[in-house]
Amino acid sequence: MNWHDLLFWEVVLAGAVRLATPLIFAALGEMLTERSGLINLGINGIMTAGAFAAVVGSSMFGWTGGLLAAAIVGGLYGLLIALSVIKGGANQIIVGIAIAFVGTGLTDYLFKIWQPSGQSAMFVPLVPTLKIPGLADLPFFGPVLFSHTLLTYAALVLLAGVSFYMARTRGGLRLRAVGDDPGGASLQGIRADRIRMAAVIVGGVLMGIGGAAITIGFLGSFTSGVVAGRGYVALAVVIIGRWTPAGALVGALLFAFFDSLSLRSESGFAGVPTELFYMLPYAATLFVLVLSARGKAGPRALGREPG
Amino acid sequence: MPQSAHPLLSAQAVTKRFGAVTALSDVAVELTAGQVRAIVGENGAGKSTLAKILAGIHPPDSGTVLWNGEPVTLSDRRAARDLGIAFVPQNLSFIGTLTLVENHMLAQTGWRLDRDATRAALQAAAAEVALDIETDRPIETLGLAQRQLGEIVSAIAAGSKVLLLDEPTSALGPREIEALIATMRMLAEKGQAIGLVTHRIEEVMQGADTVTVLRGGELVFDGETAGLDGDSIARLMVGDRNRDRVELGEIQTDWKRLMVDHLRVERDGQMLIEDIGFTVRQGEILGVAGVSGPMQPALAEALAGLLVPVSGSVKVDGVNIAGLPARARKAGLAYVPEDRTRGVVGGLSTAENASLFRIGQRAMSRFGLLRDRQAETKLGADIIRRFDVRPPDPSLHAGGLSGGNQQKLLVGRELNDDPAVVIAHGPAKGLDLSAAAAIRTALVDVAAKGAAVVVISADLDELMEICHRLVVLAGRRISGVFDLAEPLDMGRLGQAMADAAPLETA
Numbered sequence: 001m002n003w004h005d006l007l008f009w010e011v012v013l014a015g016a017v018r019l020a021t022p023l024i025f026a027a028l029g030e031m032l033t034e035r036s037g038l039i040n041l042g043i044n045g046i047m048t049a050g051a052f053a054a055v056v057g058s059s060m061f062g063w064t065g066g067l068l069a070a071a072i073v074g075g076l077y078g079l080l081i082a083l084s085v086i087k088g089g090a091n092q093i094i095v096g097i098a099i100a101f102v103g104t105g106l107t108d109y110l111f112k113i114w115q116p117s118g119q120s121a122m123f124v125p126l127v128p129t130l131k132i133p134g135l136a137d138l139p140f141f142g143p144v145l146f147s148h149t150l151l152t153y154a155a156l157v158l159l160a161g162v163s164f165y166m167a168r169t170r171g172g173l174r175l176r177a178v179g180d181d182p183g184g185a186s187l188q189g190i191r192a193d194r195i196r197m198a199a200v201i202v203g204g205v206l207m208g209i210g211g212a213a214i215t216i217g218f219l220g221s222f223t224s225g226v227v228a229g230r231g232y233v234a235l236a237v238v239i240i241g242r243w244t245p246a247g248a249l250v251g252a253l254l255f256a257f258f259d260s261l262s263l264r265s266e267s268g269f270a271g272v273p274t275e276l277f278y279m280l281p282y283a284a285t286l287f288v289l290v291l292s293a294r295g296k297a298g299p300r301a302l303g304r305e306p307g
Numbered sequence: 308m309p310q311s312a313h314p315l316l317s318a319q320a321v322t323k324r325f326g327a328v329t330a331l332s333d334v335a336v337e338l339t340a341g342q343v344r345a346i347v348g349e350n351g352a353g354k355s356t357l358a359k360i361l362a363g364i365h366p367p368d369s370g371t372v373l374w375n376g377e378p379v380t381l382s383d384r385r386a387a388r389d390l391g392i393a394f395v396p397q398n399l400s401f402i403g404t405l406t407l408v409e410n411h412m413l414a415q416t417g418w419r420l421d422r423d424a425t426r427a428a429l430q431a432a433a434a435e436v437a438l439d440i441e442t443d444r445p446i447e448t449l450g451l452a453q454r455q456l457g458e459i460v461s462a463i464a465a466g467s468k469v470l471l472l473d474e475p476t477s478a479l480g481p482r483e484i485e486a487l488i489a490t491m492r493m494l495a496e497k498g499q500a501i502g503l504v505t506h507r508i509e510e511v512m513q514g515a516d517t518v519t520v521l522r523g524g525e526l527v528f529d530g531e532t533a534g535l536d537g538d539s540i541a542r543l544m545v546g547d548r549n550r551d552r553v554e555l556g557e558i559q560t561d562w563k564r565l566m567v568d569h570l571r572v573e574r575d576g577q578m579l580i581e582d583i584g585f586t587v588r589q590g591e592i593l594g595v596a597g598v599s600g601p602m603q604p605a606l607a608e609a610l611a612g613l614l615v616p617v618s619g620s621v622k623v624d625g626v627n628i629a630g631l632p633a634r635a636r637k638a639g640l641a642y643v644p645e646d647r648t649r650g651v652v653g654g655l656s657t658a659e660n661a662s663l664f665r666i667g668q669r670a671m672s673r674f675g676l677l678r679d680r681q682a683e684t685k686l687g688a689d690i691i692r693r694f695d696v697r698p699p700d701p702s703l704h705a706g707g708l709s710g711g712n713q714q715k716l717l718v719g720r721e722l723n724d725d726p727a728v729v730i731a732h733g734p735a736k737g738l739d740l741s742a743a744a745a746i747r748t749a750l751v752d753v754a755a756k757g758a759a760v761v762v763i764s765a766d767l768d769e770l771m772e773i774c775h776r777l778v779v780l781a782g783r784r785i786s787g788v789f790d791l792a793e794p795l796d797m798g799r800l801g802q803a804m805a806d807a808a809p810l811e812t813a
Contacts, residue, residue: 169418173405177413180404187400188413189385300404 006140008264013144015260016253017152022047022213023252024155026234027241028162029074029206031248034238035166036199037179037301038085041096043207044231045103046077050211052107055222056114058124058215066124066216067151067209074208075201077103082200086193092303100231108224123220127151127213151213158206163245175199179299210234233282236289242297251288258284313376314339315500316361316392316469321370323356327739330356333370334526336519338469338500343491345515345532346504349544349804350599350765353524354504355397358471361502362394363387388414393462397474399454403447407457410446411464432464436493452483459490463499470494471502476510477600488514506544506598508537508805522546541801545767553747553773555592556755562589564759565610565728570619570629572609579605581783582619587728587759592750594770594791595763597780597804603763604645606780607732610761611635611642623728636664639727641758643718643734650717653706657696658687660705661720686723694719695745711742718746722753729753729760735769747773771795779803 026047033040040046050070057069081099084090115122127149135146166172174195177185182192214230215222233255240254241247258281265277314337323331331353338344338361348354359365361372363381371378374390381387384394401410408425415425426442433440433456440460441449449457455475462470472491476484491501491514503515511518511532518535520528520543528543565587572580579602587593595606608614610621612628612635621629628635635642644650651660662683665671671686673679687701694715696708705713718734731750735743751773754760764770770777771791779787779800787803789795 168420170412170415170420171418173409173413173420177402177405181402184400184402185413187384187396188402188410189383189388190413 010140010143012260012264015263016257017144017148018218019259020252020256021152021155021217022210022230023234023237023255024159024249025206025213026210026231027237027248027252028158028245029203029210030234030238031243031245032162032199033203034302035175035179035243035299036196037182037299037304038092038196038200039096039303040081040200040203041093042077042081042099042103043234044227044229045100046074046204046207047211047231048107048227049077049103050074050208051215051226052111052222053208054212054216055124059122063125063127063216067212070208070212071205075205078201078204081204082197086196111222111224124216126216126218126220149217151217159245159249166245179301182301233285236285240288240292243299254288255281255285315375317373318357318361319371319373321360321367323360323365323367329524332524334521338502340468340498340500341495342516343495343501343503343514345511345518346502346521347506347511347518347540347544348521349506349767352521354521355473357521358394358473358502358504362392362471364394388467391466391468392471393465393467393469394471395455395458395462395473395475397477399458401446401454401458404445406445407440407442407461411461414465428464429460433460435497436490438490452479469500469502473504475503476505476507484510506805508540511540512537520544538798538802541805542798545797545801553751555751555775556590558588558590558775560589563587564589564624565761566622567610568620570609570621571617572605572614573617574601574605578783580609583785585778585785587761589757589759590754591776592754592760592762592774594774594777595761595780596767596770596777599765602780602783603732607645607730607763610730611640641721641726641729643721643731645732645736647714647717651705651713653704655705656702657691657705657716658683658701660716661687661690663720690716690719690723693723694749711738714738715742715745718749722749725756726753726758729758731760732763733765734762
């Protein structure tokens, strides 16, 4: 199988869609948070915690339990950030970095307790795959687009939902208002703090599910470092996507495409070292980020102290 | 036009304090449907505070607000708006990144947005008062007048019955002001009750049916505009001041230590000062009065050499320091900025602040290389003693001092070296009586020692107390010069302050 084959690209693209799923969830979570004017730098830790919680939950109650566990853990981290930054007045950058470390460190610790051998021997139930009748049998497009896990379809539905929320509902409008000008929004009688609390918590839930989409979405097990910095990629994806859901989709697919390509290229490829291919998705994301992150597209009040 | 109907919105005996300052004392006001009421006064007279109490932004400390004759508690701006009281603040309140349609929808209820219906409602409300509004561009891309009209139209479309406008004309050009007044008149004819907060007498004469004049937080006049003339309103605003002048030294010489010539200053593309010239002699204190605006900081910074003027010169003892802050310092210019956090470094000690501009000077260093902390501490202690900074400890962090003591430290540092020229902007602003008095005394003393002093202040009483001469800055020019050694013509002063040609907007 090489790049001359259509089959090669079929596998790469199908993989890209699968690998984009966690990023879509995480990036949507980060986007909602940042739209409220706060930045959640703990996203990688929260995804790690969600990835692990999903495996534990799935091993006990099946994949629905896994998803629920990941959502709850993500939401709790979101709550922790919301309380310390919005209610406690802590610096959101510091809190975010702390959560990034706590999320990964605590998860590794809990993993060691749960699986003392440290092995990823335990495989857990995955989110089921749904082959869409009729469409899944299409050549090329069937495998690429129409035979994925429920999570992938859910990510796309969520994407459409968030788009609708941002553009067509009063809640979305208020979220934008708070993220751009919390003082002005307060003058309009909007409770900026409440909206931010909600955004950070919902954002945390989505980041947790994003983590789950890695472990119970396709891997079936947890290992230390399984998230592989995808939280930070999601941060970049939000910027590349200019804080819009559709843009986040494009950014997520971009990374996932190169990620998938690098996985296929593992088995030696024209003598190029595999390590170089591992670097590819990150390098490509960085490259696009540098090209696209111009101008002032982000929420105006992003990253400023609450208030 | 005045109707006998009972007032729609009124306040009775309201008092409001901010800390130690009483902003309003036992004031009453009534807004009636179909009428424009002007609320006028100088800076700090309490007119904005009164409007904000009516709008639910500030709760009064005592007194009542009545809606249709019934006492109401307006817990916030939203509560007021739900009754039908709209408030358009001076700096406007809509969110710049959103369009007018979106800003209007923010405050509505229901989860679904209907842009088309909202746009139609806004257009209909605008058409009612013959306005043309832009509904679908981000507010921040519109001109100030458009934004203001947008907020007014949004209020009408939301069904408000009372419209409170806080200094709506302060940033408008003459034609825009005329249009706004015409709009207000039309709104009143449609049955709105309008409260117009302003300091410009022309607007009162042109647009208002009734007028409330406040001075120093107290109600000095409440009545119909008809039968009043601009001069009498100006007199009411300024009042008959019992001038409590301090003993000022005679000016001995004709030595002009500060000479300002044809000074023109621009900021952010806006012409703020156009062709101003004056001189200040040795020992003289010149007050710069006028309604606060962007001109005062621009003038202060230009005089201190911090802002590069478009043209003109500022000479300290013959040396042109325009745009050259370091040369200004060297020539003996002392500067007390309006914002004391720009003059006092909170994280440094009192002694370090005191010696801030003398780092590297021989007397403050060892071998011109190392800091001489003993000398710094001694200088700090000197200033603390001379200017009564409390607590008297040079090692304390300046940021921990009270506002008044920070200001004393700042003024002390600036005046300690017997400067040639002193530029002080709002030197006693926001200070308690004793600290303010100490600072004024220090300014009088430094003048007596031979400095030429310029005090820029919104507090007319302060200027009348310590200045030899007064210039009034209005519009972009000096609109009047008053010798305070002679009895003051209050009417002329009021006119000079109020008849300012409005700033033209680009």
